[in-house]
Amino acid sequence: xxxxxxxxxxxxxxxxxxxxxxxxxxxxxxxxxxxxxxxxxxxxxxxxxxxxxxxxxxxxxxxxxxxxxxxxxxxxxxxxxxxxxxxxxxxxxxxxxxxxxxxxxxxxxxxxxxxxxxxxxxxxxxxxxxxxxxxxxxxxxxxxxxxxxxxxxxxxxxxxxxxxxxxxxxxxxxxxxxxxxxxxxxxxxxxxxxxxxxxxxxxxxxxxxxxxxxxxxxxxxxxxxxxxxxxxxxxxxxxxxxxxxxxxxxxxxxxxxxxxxxxxxxxxxxxxxxxxxxxxxxxxxxxxxxxxxxxxxxxxxxxxxxxxxxxxxxxxxxxxxxxxxxxxxxxxxxxxxxxxxxxxxxxxxxxxxxxxxxxxxxxxxxxxxxxxxxxxxxxxxxxxxxxxxxxxx
Amino acid sequence: xxxxxxxxxxxxxxxxxxxxxxxxxxxxxxxxxxxxxxxxxxxxxxxxxxxxxxxxxxxxxxxxxxxxxxxxxxxxxxxxxxxxxxxxxxxxxxxxxxxxxxxxxxxxxxxxxxxxxxxxxxxxxxxxxxxxxxxxxxxxxxxxxxxxxxxxxxxxxxxxxxxxxxxxxxxxxxxxxxxxxxxxxxxxxxxxxxxxxxxxxxxxxxxxxxxxxxxxxxxxxxxxxxxxxxxxxxxxxxxxxxxxxxxxxxxxxxxxxxxxxxxxxxxxxxxxxxxxxxxxxxxxxxxxxxxxxxxxxxxxxxxxxxxxxxxxxxxxxxxxxxxxxxxxxxxxxxxxxxxxxxxxxxxxxxxxxxxxxxxxxxxxxxxxxxxxxxxxxxxxxxxxxxxxxxxxx
Ligand SMILES: [Mo]
Ligand SMILES: [Mo]
Numbered sequence: 147x148x149x150x151x152x153x154x155x156x157x158x159x160x161x162x163x164x165x166x167x168x169x170x171x172x173x174x175x176x177x178x179x180x181x182x183x184x185x186x187x188x189x190x191x192x193x194x195x196x197x198x199x200x201x202x203x204x205x206x207x208x209x210x211x212x213x214x215x216x217x218x219x220x221x222x223x224x225x226x227x228x229x230x231x232x233x234x235x236x237x238x239x240x241x242x243x244x245x246x247x248x249x250x251x252x253x254x255x256x257x258x259x260x261x262x263x264x265x266x267x268x269x270x271x272x273x274x275x276x277x278x279x280x281x282x283x284x285x286x287x288x289x290x291x292x293x294x295x296x297x298x299x300x301x302x303x304x305x306x307x308x309x310x311x312x313x314x315x316x317x318x319x320x321x322x323x324x325x326x327x328x329x330x331x332x333x334x335x336x337x338x339x340x341x342x343x344x345x346x347x348x349x350x351x352x353x354x355x356x357x358x359x360x361x362x363x364x365x366x367x368x369x370x371x372x373x374x375x376x377x378x379x380x381x382x383x384x385x386x387x388x389x390x391x392x393x394x395x396x397x398x399x400x401x402x403x404x405x406x407x408x409x410x411x412x413x414x415x416x417x418x419x420x421x422x423x424x425x426x427x428x429x430x431x432x433x434x435x436x437x438x439x440x441x442x443x444x445x446x447x448x449x450x451x452x453x454x455x456x457x458x459x460x461x462x463x464x465x466x467x468x469x470x471x472x473x474x475x476x477x478x479x480x481x482x483x484x485x486x487x488x489x490x491x492x493x494x495x496x497x498x499x500x501x502x503x504x505x506x507x508x509x510x511x512x513x514x515x516x517x518x519x520x521x522x523x524x525x526x527x528x529x530x531x532x533x534x535x536x537x538x539x
Numbered sequence: 540x541x542x543x544x545x546x547x548x549x550x551x552x553x554x555x556x557x558x559x560x561x562x563x564x565x566x567x568x569x570x571x572x573x574x575x576x577x578x579x580x581x582x583x584x585x586x587x588x589x590x591x592x593x594x595x596x597x598x599x600x601x602x603x604x605x606x607x608x609x610x611x612x613x614x615x616x617x618x619x620x621x622x623x624x625x626x627x628x629x630x631x632x633x634x635x636x637x638x639x640x641x642x643x644x645x646x647x648x649x650x651x652x653x654x655x656x657x658x659x660x661x662x663x664x665x666x667x668x669x670x671x672x673x674x675x676x677x678x679x680x681x682x683x684x685x686x687x688x689x690x691x692x693x694x695x696x697x698x699x700x701x702x703x704x705x706x707x708x709x710x711x712x713x714x715x716x717x718x719x720x721x722x723x724x725x726x727x728x729x730x731x732x733x734x735x736x737x738x739x740x741x742x743x744x745x746x747x748x749x750x751x752x753x754x755x756x757x758x759x760x761x762x763x764x765x766x767x768x769x770x771x772x773x774x775x776x777x778x779x780x781x782x783x784x785x786x787x788x789x790x791x792x793x794x795x796x797x798x799x800x801x802x803x804x805x806x807x808x809x810x811x812x813x814x815x816x817x818x819x820x821x822x823x824x825x826x827x828x829x830x831x832x833x834x835x836x837x838x839x840x841x842x843x844x845x846x847x848x849x850x851x852x853x854x855x856x857x858x859x860x861x862x863x864x865x866x867x868x869x870x871x872x873x874x875x876x877x878x879x880x881x882x883x884x885x886x887x888x889x890x891x892x893x894x895x896x897x898x899x900x901x902x903x904x905x906x907x908x909x910x911x912x913x914x915x916x917x918x919x920x921x922x923x924x925x926x927x928x929x930x931x932x
Contacts, residue, residue, distance in 0.1 A: 260854055260855065261853070261854040325868060325869065327726060327869055333724075392898075392902060393844075394846050394855055394857045395846070395854070395855050396854060396855055407843060408841075408843055408900060410902060411900070411901075412840075412901035412902075445838070445840075445901055447805075450801055451787060453787050453911075460653065460654070461653055461788070462653065462787055462788050462911070463787065463789060464787045475718060475720075476721075503911065507801060507805065508804075508805035508807055508837050508838055508903075509785060509805075509806065509807045509919040509921075510807040510903040510921075511807070511912055513904055513905065514907045514908065514911060518846075518904070518907060519904055526902040528902075528904075530911075
């Protein structure tokens with residue numbers, strides 16, 4: 147509890163060491179993004195380069211004593227160590243991309259509030275790197291819930307609460323919930339994971355045990371999972387009810403009715419250009435530009451096409467896609483990397499605007515500009531990604 | 540077979556009578572759309588005003604002798620009359636919107652091919668009315684497949700073929716397939732339906748028995764269903780392989796690689812303005828404009844917001860939504876009707892461009908303009924819908 151913490155102790159005194167290449171967006175809590183060129187360097191992001199998004203201090207956990215509690219009305223309460231999960235349940239492996247709801251907020255912040263209201267977006271200054279991809283190993287949350295006696299079809303259970311071991315100064319933990327259909331679906335692939343790219347999950351990524359909710363915004367993939375509760379109601383915590391919701395472009399802070407929008411779960415189709423970087427200088431002698439980036443969509447929807455443009459979106463060409471080998475139709479939880487080489491007009495010198503947009507298997511695509519999706523929290527920015535470069539001699 | 544048809548006989552001689560208010564887009568086969576103002580007149584579209592999209596002549600069926608065949612490798616073959624379906628399976632009722640993949644093609648046709656290629660879109664001239672909503676009654680396709688001995692998890696079954704009784708001059712029937720996961724999912728709500736808004740399904744809508752694949756493009760909701768086959772492979776028919784796929788804006792007819800895009804199944808988020816009509820004259824004395832329309836998304840994704848604009852999309856206001864009472868989260872198969880009243884600048888006279896765009900529960904939204912989604916078949920147009928009106932004294 148809070149009383150045990152001396153007022154002079156820094157709650158962030160036990161933070162793990164981090165790779166110096168992570169681009170720090172805040173120190174306490176720590177938030178750091180993966181450099182764009184490293185995102186496209188490999189289909190899975192190395193553990194120490196995986197973006198870090200914390201809301202609270204990293205909790206100090208004795209891995210040997212760690213257990214997760216699973217409970218709910220009419221269920222037997224289980225307390226399970228990682229070893230018990232490993233011994234008593236079937237192992238599941240899922241390649242899944244995790245993306246912060248605020249990825250690419252900087253572009254939205256750079257755009258004026260629609261209608262000239264002067265409204266100001268609040269949130270961390272993420273560029274394109276609040277997203278990473280890993281191979282997760284663990285057990286299906288579904289299997290653990292069924293072992294605890296949850297009855298599929300029990301209408302009194304509508305949400306699964308996921309409660310972390312990280313707490314604020316008052317002792318309130320980070321918490322979220324996901325809909326029961328996602329948690330129980332065999333095709334939902336929701337994991338209690340202890341493995342990340344073949345290694346024990348590092349403290350910064352939720353070890354010894356975290357939730358991975360594939361296809362869903364990162365905020366629901368609760369790290370350091372301490373308690374799982376089957377409930378009739380959605381989680382009433384701050385991050386479920388008063389954050390991670392996006393409103394109409396005209397809605398300012400003083401006009402927000404938080405109950406008017408559902409908590410963000412599945413994410414829309416997104417893409418970004420990771421190379422070249424904004425402001426890069428290309429040589430006119432090359433006569434072409436090679437664009438590399440990622441595309442991803444929520445809900446397991448596969449990326450069926452990425453279009454790239456070297457004229458700001460007037461004309462488009464399809465890129466070459468690199469599908470993750472584990473993708474199955476409608477369970478494409480991992481991102482798609484892409485690459486395209488576009489010819490430049492002969493002898494061209496000057497400014498070029500590169501752009502990309504992806505189409506997913508439901509034929510959803512991305513809006514042209516942030517202005518139509520602009521929202522006061524700067525969330526779910528999936529506008530075309532644009533990068534300005536110059537071609538010089 | 541074809542040999543039985545005398546060459547002088549019109550295969551369209553047995554077409555049913557249609558409501559004269561349907562807007563005819565082709566006679567043979569018959570294609571007619573619902574007038575926009577009738578779409579928003581009621582949450583379910585009356586049977587005789589439901590849009591009609593045929594690829595072939597309406598088959599002549601003796602309802603008393605009608606059966607559907609269900610079969611597949613390792614399964615027992617079933618032949619089931621509508622009465623047997625009614626007596627031996629649990630009745631299911633699903634409110635579901637059906638939309639033609641080519642809805643709103645006229646807007647795409649009116650836009651020039653990107654890059655000045657002069658490429659020409661081919662397809663029926665649908666405006667906003669190739670979409671309608673009904674309450675369907677029948678049995679779950681899932682239940683019938685399980686009764687025929689289909690084993691869930693059998694990796695040799697990946698697609699369910701849906702073969703109609705309507706045939707072309709060579710005897711080839713209309714056919715499509717859907718992925719096994721959609722067909723077998725309890726949450727997929729795929730129906731073999733004999734009831735439409737409480738009435739037997741009329742011949743024009745696939746009676747005595749049709750498939751309704753909620754959340755999926757209309758082309759997979761096969762009418763006059765004659766045969767259902769569990770298969771390892773996707774349907775190889777024309778409408779699955781050589782149509783109902785959309786390509787990059789720069790792809791012209793001669794460059795199409797049909798195998799490069801998946802058959803459209805789930806549809807993207809869409810919306811349209813049904814009132815006022817293009818070119819309408821509003822009175823300056825009213826000082827406001829009331830906009831009515833529909834919004835819908837594929838895959839059961841609910842509509843969480845519709846934004847409307849009276850300045851061509853510079854500023855947006857959320858509309859009031861009318862949710863279908865049967866909608867459940869993630870199984871929102873029925874459209875959402877909306878209404879918004881926007882004030883006009885005092886004394887304003889002149890031209891206004893109204894616009895709408897919807898956001899679904901995955902926070903997918905619509906692209907601003909048809910140019911970025913322009914495709915040679917004019918499919919899946921989900922750009923903002925824009926309507927030009929004038930305000931006069
Ligand atoms: Mo986040
Ligand atoms: Mo269609």
